[in-house]
Structures are given as structure tokens and as C-alpha cells.
Amino acid sequence: MREKPKYLPPTLRDKHRYIAFQVIGERPFKKDEIKRAIWDASLLTLGTLGSAKAKPWFIKFDEKSQTGIVRVDRKHVEELRFALTLVTEINGSKAIFRTLGVSGTIKRLKKKFLAEFGWR
Numbered sequence: 001m002r003e004k005p006k007y008l009p010p011t012l013r014d015k016h017r018y019i020a021f022q023v024i025g026e027r028p029f030k031k032d033e034i035k036r037a038i039w040d041a042s043l044l045t046l047g048t049l050g051s052a053k054a055k056p057w058f059i060k061f062d063e064k065s066q067t068g069i070v071r072v073d074r075k076h077v078e079e080l081r082f083a084l085t086l087v088t089e090i091n092g093s094k095a096i097f098r099t100l101g102v103s104g105t106i107k108r109l110k111k112k113f114l115a116e117f118g119w120r
């Protein structure tokens with residue numbers, strides 16, 4: 001018989017925060033471009049070790065409203081926000097990231113910061 005794998009108890013799991021952002025640029029951007037821009041900004045600003053500690057993880061991006069969600073370790077929220085503000089162009093087009101807010105759950109983030117953009 002197979003045994004079930006053991007799960008980490010909640011006290012040992014990593015605590016995350018979710019950042020809602022809006023991309024303002026010359027043209028609409030695709031999901032893959034934004035994902036690459038977030039990762040490049042993290043590596044360039046925080047370095048390899050800093051990015052490994054911050055654990056940025058792209059969650060979702062709405063191409064219509066140009067808004068999205070990225071997950072980060074709770075101790076490194078301000079570092080990732082700083083990294084995103086340093087982005088000035090994406091694939092040769094001028095663009096900036098605007099942080100809308102930070103929350104501990106995706107549900108609350110959508111309700112509080114992304115509802116005006118049509119997120120449910």
C-alpha cells in the first residue's frame with residue numbers, strides 16, 4: 001500500500017503577500033512580456049540571491065485592463081515593489097509599473113484594489 005505524502009503544517013509554510021499592479025505604457029502588453037519583465041527586474045535589482053529569498057511568482061495578468069497579481073515572500077514585499085518601480089521599458093516600449101496595493105490573500109486583493117478594473 002502507498003502512504004500519503006506528508007504535508008507541511010501551516011506553521012512551517014512560507015508566508016506570502018500578493019501585490020496588485022498596473023502597467024502603464026505606450027502600447028498594451030502581453031502576459032509573457034510582463035512575466036519576463038517582473039523576473040528581469042527582480043534579478044537586476046535584487047540579484048540572484050535576493051530573488052531567491054523574495055521568491056517572486058507571477059500569478060495572473062489581465063491584458064484588457066493591463067493589471068495583474070504577483071506573489072512575494074512577506075519579508076521582501078518592499079524590495080520587490082522597489083524593483084518594479086525601476087522598470088522603464090518592456091521589449092523596447094516605454095512602460096512603468098504602478099503598485100495598486102498589497103494583501104495577504106488573493107480574494108481580498110481583488111476586492112479591495114482590482115474591483116474597479118473588473119476583476120471578480
